[in-house]
Every structure is written in C-alpha cells, then in structure tokens.
Amino acid sequence: MVGNEHGLDSYKAFTVEYNGAKDAVNPDTELDTHFDNSEVTLNIPLTSSVEDYDGSELYFEYKNGFKSVNMEVGRGILHSGRHLHGAMPIEEGYRHNIIIWMRSSEIRNMVCPMCNEVPVLEAVQGTAGDGFTM
C-alpha cells in the first residue's frame, strides 16, 4: 500500500512463533534485543501467557534497564519501531503473535531506520521497497 506521502503509508504484517517443546518443528525460543524496520509496530498476542506458555515475556529497554510487558490475547502493544525490545526465552508451551510494521515513506526517505544513513533509492515493483518511495 503506497500512495499517500504523509503519515503511515505502508506496512508489513507477519506472525512470530516461539515453541518451548523439545521436539518442536519451529525451534525459535527467544528474540534478542533489537529494533524493528518500522516507524510504529503493533504486536498482538494470539496465545495466552496464562494458558499456553511460560516465559517469553516481551521486554523493552530503558535507561535504567529492561521492563517486561504483560500481554493479553487480542490486545495489542503499540510501540515505536526504534524502541529496543526483545522476547525472553520461552520455558514451556507455544507463543504466537501477529506483528504489523507500519511505515512512513516521508520519514524513511530522509533517513533509513536500519542504518541511519540517507537512503539511495532504486525503483522496485509492488511492496518490495520496505516502505521507501520515489
């Protein structure tokens, strides 16, 4: 979705899974501290930390250290893509979340959020441009 040159004018949506089972097909168990390739991220849990898994807390980094967030099924966490965050190791069970990266071509055309450089833009087809526009 590209066209509006102001505000959040494109997005990337995907799911993440963490599996605490020893014989899991998907062996991802945690996500190191990182920032997202987005201006704003919406993270919506599809599984419950009460019923479906233990551990795997979403955390954010602050000047004084890290802070975990309680997540409820179907209630999203909206945060800046530049806010450092990660997922603690899952101890047991299965965690599944929808992630939506919302992007602003107005912002990222001035400075790339991944390298902080002024981007050199090349024309691409469809949504392959990661939110940059020409």
Ligand SMILES: [Fe+2]
């Ligand atoms: Fe992230």
